[in-house]
Amino acid sequence: MAQIQPTTLEPPDSAAALPAADLAVEPPQRARRGIVPGWVRLLLGNNKGRAGVAVMLGMVALALLAPFIADKASATNFNILVTRQAPSLHHPFGTNDQGLDVWAQVVWGARRSLLLGFAAGAIATVLATALGLIAAFVGGIVDDVISLVVNVFFVIPVIPLLVDITAFLHTRGLLVMTLVIAGTLWSFEARILRGQALTLRNRDFVQAARVAGESTRRIVFGELLPNMISRIAAAFVLVFYVAILVDAGLEFLGLGDVSKPSWGIALYWASTTSSVLQGEWWVFLFPGLAIGITVLGLTLLLAGIDEVSNPRLRTERLRRHRLRRLLARPGGTVS
Amino acid sequence: MRWFLRRLGFYVFAIWVALTLTFLLPRLMPGSPIGGILQHLSASQLAANPGIIKTYETLFGGGNQSIWSAYVQYLHHVATLNFGLSTSNFPTPVSQVIAHTLPYSIVLVGLAFFISFALGTAIGMVAAWRRGGTFDSIFVPIFMALGAFPAYFTALLIMYFLGLKLGWFPIQHAYDNGLSPGFNWTFIWSAVRHGILPALVIVLAFAGGWVLNMRTVMINTISEDYVAMAQAKGLKDRRVMTRYAARNAILPPLNGFAAQFATAVGGVIFVELVFSYPGAGYTLQQAALGKDLPLTQALLLVFAICPLVANFIMDIANFLLDPRVRTA
Numbered sequence: 218m219a220q221i222q223p224t225t226l227e228p229p230d231s232a233a234a235l236p237a238a239d240l241a242v243e244p245p246q247r248a249r250r251g252i253v254p255g256w257v258r259l260l261l262g263n264n265k266g267r268a269g270v271a272v273m274l275g276m277v278a279l280a281l282l283a284p285f286i287a288d289k290a291s292a293t294n295f296n297i298l299v300t301r302q303a304p305s306l307h308h309p310f311g312t313n314d315q316g317l318d319v320w321a322q323v324v325w326g327a328r329r330s331l332l333l334g335f336a337a338g339a340i341a342t343v344l345a346t347a348l349g350l351i352a353a354f355v356g357g358i359v360d361d362v363i364s365l366v367v368n369v370f371f372v373i374p375v376i377p378l379l380v381d382i383t384a385f386l387h388t389r390g391l392l393v394m395t396l397v398i399a400g401t402l403w404s405f406e407a408r409i410l411r412g413q414a415l416t417l418r419n420r421d422f423v424q425a426a427r428v429a430g431e432s433t434r435r436i437v438f439g440e441l442l443p444n445m446i447s448r449i450a451a452a453f454v455l456v457f458y459v460a461i462l463v464d465a466g467l468e469f470l471g472l473g474d475v476s477k478p479s480w481g482i483a484l485y486w487a488s489t490t491s492s493v494l495q496g497e498w499w500v501f502l503f504p505g506l507a508i509g510i511t512v513l514g515l516t517l518l519l520a521g522i523d524e525v526s527n528p529r530l531r532t533e534r535l536r537r538h539r540l541r542r543l544l545a546r547p548g549g550t551v552s
Numbered sequence: 553m554r555w556f557l558r559r560l561g562f563y564v565f566a567i568w569v570a571l572t573l574t575f576l577l578p579r580l581m582p583g584s585p586i587g588g589i590l591q592h593l594s595a596s597q598l599a600a601n602p603g604i605i606k607t608y609e610t611l612f613g614g615g616n617q618s619i620w621s622a623y624v625q626y627l628h629h630v631a632t633l634n635f636g637l638s639t640s641n642f643p644t645p646v647s648q649v650i651a652h653t654l655p656y657s658i659v660l661v662g663l664a665f666f667i668s669f670a671l672g673t674a675i676g677m678v679a680a681w682r683r684g685g686t687f688d689s690i691f692v693p694i695f696m697a698l699g700a701f702p703a704y705f706t707a708l709l710i711m712y713f714l715g716l717k718l719g720w721f722p723i724q725h726a727y728d729n730g731l732s733p734g735f736n737w738t739f740i741w742s743a744v745r746h747g748i749l750p751a752l753v754i755v756l757a758f759a760g761g762w763v764l765n766m767r768t769v770m771i772n773t774i775s776e777d778y779v780a781m782a783q784a785k786g787l788k789d790r791r792v793m794t795r796y797a798a799r800n801a802i803l804p805p806l807n808g809f810a811a812q813f814a815t816a817v818g819g820v821i822f823v824e825l826v827f828s829y830p831g832a833g834y835t836l837q838q839a840a841l842g843k844d845l846p847l848t849q850a851l852l853l854v855f856a857i858c859p860l861v862a863n864f865i866m867d868i869a870n871f872l873l874d875p876r877v878r879t880a
Contacts, residue, residue, distance in 0.1 A: 372811065380852075386581070516696060516700055
């Protein structure tokens, strides 16, 4: 599990070979700027991006409306009167072996997962952007040290490391878990962002700014960052969903706080009380779907950002590609 | 050759980092781990194993050693595979617990992971070649969706449908009760049957990543001039796809192998837990839950080193496949 891989992102090695067709490279459309910022319009113009935004808005709405649509107590307080009930009007998603209401678990769990994923993503992104830029810009021994640390973290398995850390921890609250997860996941982002910053550093416009005598600070914030923004956004979304998966995973392993409602804890109950073996599908299906749909939404968002910023991945450009192949094929005539 | 030595140097360094990490972790954590460990053991158990407190102190800190002498002794303990006694399997040594469980995980993850790599890159290759075609628009969304679900959820689903409802495969343990591990057909057949569902979960969970990765790189490769050239020469479509485009596109996914394998090794904990498969991952979960710190510490080291070994093997493959690396 925990698909911790920048699948839809280019690996740093190949990034060098690609033209950086980033958001900011697009011609500025100052004249048309309205209430909706340009990047939102771009993202919503892309099918995957639109689907991702829709899914995430739905999830956020679920999390915000939690107090009105589900009873928090029924997600955490055992109730022996209503154990192992199949989905019904009273319990839309059924109840588990302890009589916990699965619907309440899913709704209240959305709060934890979204909050943790967002916070961990934000912390890791700030850390990774700073370190990635420093590594790429300062170079020399600083770059060597940062790259080495990042590369080592890249091959150390995150889950066993986190299992080990949580085994030592005495408290496993939201804040502690957010910090621990962000602290282990930033290296993935730093690797991507360093590669991107390195290729940008040698671009003509950056060199030109340097020759023009602009300060390093201005080059970093005025030239580099705006051109990296789509990469940074993609990296943020990546850590966002990986953090959700990792957190739910740790809870599933029994290394969470069972007194708080969450998706991982719901699945933990499903597995420890062998609900599956008793054929109670609803106990694991709904929390699992909640995780899956959230992660899918974020993956779509990520794919949307990628397609908007790297036009080669867009399927709309297919026609030109077909034409090229037709031309290359012997006997292929273009009238 | 220099490239090779540099890689080797990196692995040695990474192993050293893993060692130091497992050394420092318990010392940086709040509270004294040693007290927690000793809570699990009775006075008579401690009396029966003189010197065990000293071993634990070396591994986790505490006592009145200086940190440097503890570090040297710790490295010596690791080199001689002396990780103390497991508190949840007292008085079995930690190294023995690992020796019993690790082989299952290595075979399971190793096989399943290579299958998922082969399957995933093949699907990614064809999907990119016929981009926008039926194959592309069916398989890519399926694998994308599969990748979104955590492996333990896929595992629970597969267990419910293929194991429980259809009853095709056994859903728990690594072999039938009553058999004892050995090299005979009854045991191997039983082990294979028990391994199918966990392996299927790993294949499904990881193939998606390879599909998307390969597809992305392949799309970029297809627009290269040498591919157009190969087509202009009138070579068969299939030959251009495999020998020209895919051969060059496979290198970035291959380079991502290490990180992917590290993830797979982590993921195996969930799969083994769901299927009660007695591998190293299940053991780690049980150890962490039961606060068997000596066992978790040693297993973390094992989990950190396994991907490095796999990665080293992949580097050799890379060395053979990529002429640019060979001449560097």
